[in-house]
Structure formats: structure tokens, C-alpha cells
Amino acid sequence: MTSDIAIVGAGVTKFGKRHDVTYRELLAEAASEAFLTMDEIHPEDVEGLYVSASMPELTVDQAHVGNLAAQELGVTPKIVSRIEMACSSGSTAIRNAWAAIKSGMIDTAVVVGLEKMTHNPRQANKGLCIVPDVEYESINGITAYSGFALAARKHMKEYGTTREQLSMVAVKNHSNAAKNEKAQFHSMGEISLEKAMNARMVADPLNLFDCSPITDGGAAVVLTRGDLAKKYTDQPIWIKGAGQSIEPSLGISNMPSITEWHALKRAAKDAYKMANVEPKDIDVAETHDCFTIAEIIEYEDLGFTKKGNGGKFIEDGESRLDGSLPVNTSGGLKAKGHPIGATGIAQIVEITTQLRGKAGKRQVDDARIGLTHNLAGFATHHVVHILSNER
Numbered sequence: 001m002t003s004d005i006a007i008v009g010a011g012v013t014k015f016g017k018r019h020d021v022t023y024r025e026l027l028a029e030a031a032s033e034a035f036l037t038m039d040e041i042h043p044e045d046v047e048g049l050y051v052s053a054s055m056p057e058l059t060v061d062q063a064h065v066g067n068l069a070a071q072e073l074g075v076t077p078k079i080v081s082r083i084e085m086a087c088s089s090g091s092t093a094i095r096n097a098w099a100a101i102k103s104g105m106i107d108t109a110v111v112v113g114l115e116k117m118t119h120n121p122r123q124a125n126k127g128l129c130i131v132p133d134v135e136y137e138s139i140n141g142i143t144a145y146s147g148f149a150l151a152a153r154k155h156m157k158e159y160g161t162t163r164e165q166l167s168m169v170a171v172k173n174h175s176n177a178a179k180n181e182k183a184q185f186h187s188m189g190e191i192s193l194e195k196a197m198n199a200r201m202v203a204d205p206l207n208l209f210d211c212s213p214i215t216d217g218g219a220a221v222v223l224t225r226g227d228l229a230k231k232y233t234d235q236p237i238w239i240k241g242a243g244q245s246i247e248p249s250l251g252i253s254n255m256p257s258i259t260e261w262h263a264l265k266r267a268a269k270d271a272y273k274m275a276n277v278e279p280k281d282i283d284v285a286e287t288h289d290c291f292t293i294a295e296i297i298e299y300e301d302l303g304f305t306k307k308g309n310g311g312k313f314i315e316d317g318e319s320r321l322d323g324s325l326p327v328n329t330s331g332g333l334k335a336k337g338h339p340i341g342a343t344g345i346a347q348i349v350e351i352t353t354q355l356r357g358k359a360g361k362r363q364v365d366d367a368r369i370g371l372t373h374n375l376a377g378f379a380t381h382h383v384v385h386i387l388s389n390e391r
Helices: 022-033 063-071 089-103 121-129 146-159 161-178 193-197 226-232 263-277 292-301 310-313 341-354
Strands: 005-012 048-052 079-083 108-115 201-203 217-225 237-246 283-284 369-376 381-388
Touching: 005 089, 005 226, 005 341, 022 063, 022 108, 022 121, 022 217, 048 063, 048 089, 048 341, 063 079, 079 089, 089 108, 089 217, 089 237, 089 341, 089 369, 089 381, 146 201, 146 292, 146 310, 161 193, 161 217, 161 292, 161 310, 217 226, 217 341, 237 263, 237 341, 263 292, 263 369, 263 381, 283 341, 292 310, 341 369, 341 381
Parallel strands: 048 079, 048 108, 283 369
Antiparallel strands: 005 217, 005 237, 108 217, 237 381, 369 381
């Protein structure tokens, strides 16, 4: 069994309204962005191809996208797999590729994720609305928006979290996106706290600036065995830990708690244990801020702060670029964008970029260990990865 797995290539496309490319062109662009960060790669090197795509059947009338990817990339891998786990499809695809290499089945894999949502927003929103339990919850008005609004209300009641603290998450992430040319809202620049707090209400207490957008975009990474890493790059980034856990629930009604995500805590515990690190060792993190309340809960359940203290964590500036633990340096889902199939992979790309010291204006000083967290549904599925620039 192979012990060390390295990320040797990592790239992301421009996120936003990408009417300039077709679905297959976006796929090829994402892979090309990853290949450009490598010293070399040949078609015969690609033994595994994992494609993360949540809703192409709905938004672009295309199924069987694993074979489409193989065709566009000109490869004939031993393993081809399309992964759909809603918003956590990307990180699940990476975990599957990591496991295949670790088991010795293959040596090198390309993982590519993408979604094209903005040209067909009606179908994109349908795709999002059928992620929860359709028969018992969606038909009664429980969507991601209303579900996370319930979590926000309860967190406010239980822990004193404020409307202002929610908006502080949006302000921080738009500030980071302003430093990220690939982000969907890069050109918007920074936003004021007043603007964030006074936006149009979506699902009380969540307003427009508390919610991530629909997005077109792609991302890709190349993984390989540790002893092959130097063939591809002189800056390999090592996957030190991986954790995945699910609640035995499709919707919100059967969750043990909507403000304490036990599946996330289990996934994080497994990842920390495998990597032999603790929350205090993390230098930079990308977490799943589909809504601002999600990022606040994630501070707590990832162990960055004690339970109930997430609002204070953002208010004290701990998760800012100059804070003790910068979170969502890319702009996060909120401001970088959220092309469902690409999101988990884009998080890995951002942490890889940070650990290589190549994040430009948003670079975290002396970043050595990074964490990604990707969720799906109403926080019912979680994947956590821990990366390091030291073997």
C-alpha cells in the first residue's frame, strides 16, 4: 500500500457567468489550468480520471460525462468515474482518487470538477431544490435557503449570534475575492458592513449577501504516488489526512442538531488523527460557506473555537487574512462562487496555492498546513482534507 499521496498539479478556471465557453470547453480549461502548474504530464500517465459533476443532465442536457472528459483530455485511463454527491461531489472525487492511489490500483489520477449553471438558472435551482428530502421536506418549503435560515435563527437563540456577525463573514469573503482574479465577484470589490446588512431579504434572517450564488466554473488537481511526485513538480503538496462522514438523514428533520453538525465533527476528527495534527496547527482553511451561518458553525465544529463562539471568532477578526486562522482566502463560495461540482476541488486548489506561497495579495504568511471542508445537503455529508507542504 502506498503511504504518501501528493498533489502535483492544481488549477481553477475563472468563476462566474462563463457564456464564452461550452460545457466541454470548460472541462478542458479546468484540466489545462492544472497541467500548466506541472513540469510535465503525458496521456499515458493518467491512469485514473475522476469527474465531479452534480447536475449536467439538468443544466446542459449531457450525461455520461466521465467518457466526455476522457475524450476531451485524450486519455484512456484504467479507472473512469463520475461522482455526484451534490455540493460535496468535488471533495468526494478527490477522496476516491486518493484511495485508489493509496491502495495501489493506480499511480496517478486527474480529478476534474465543473458545473455550468448561469445560462439555465431555473434548472440549476431545481437541481439545488431536489437535494433535500423531496417527498417529506422540499414539497413543504424546506430548501437550502429556508433550512439554513432555521439554523441561523436557532444559533442566534442558543448562542447569541448576531445579524451583524453574519454580515461580517460576507464582508471578509468579498474582501478576499477582491484579491482573487478568478473569483466571481472579483470586480465588485470590497463591500461595507452596512451594505451587507441591508441587502434584500431571502429567508429571514439570511439576506442576499448571506447566500452563495449560482456559478459556472471548473477546477482540477493531479494526484500521484509520493515517490513519483518529483517527476511532475518541485513543489508537491501532501495529503496528510482525510475524513468523511454522513448523517443517517437526507433532510433537516432527522438531524440530531441543526446548529451542531456531528458528521462534520466526526470527519474532522478522523482527518486530524490521520494527519497527526490538531485544530491549532492549521494555518489556513477553506470551508463550505454556502451561507454565512455555515461558516460560523464550521469555525466551531472544526475545532477552531469553542461551541457557540463562532460569531465572536469572526467579530474578533480571527478568520481574516491577518487573523490567527485565515478562512476562505479565495473568497469562499460566497464571493468566489459555487459551481457545485467544482467547489470541493477549487478549495483544494486554493490551499495548494497557499501552501506553495503563490496566492499573491491574499497569501497567508508562512502557511504550512491547510484544511478544506466541503459539505452537501443540509449539512448531512461532510468531507475534510488536511494538506501540508512538508512530507
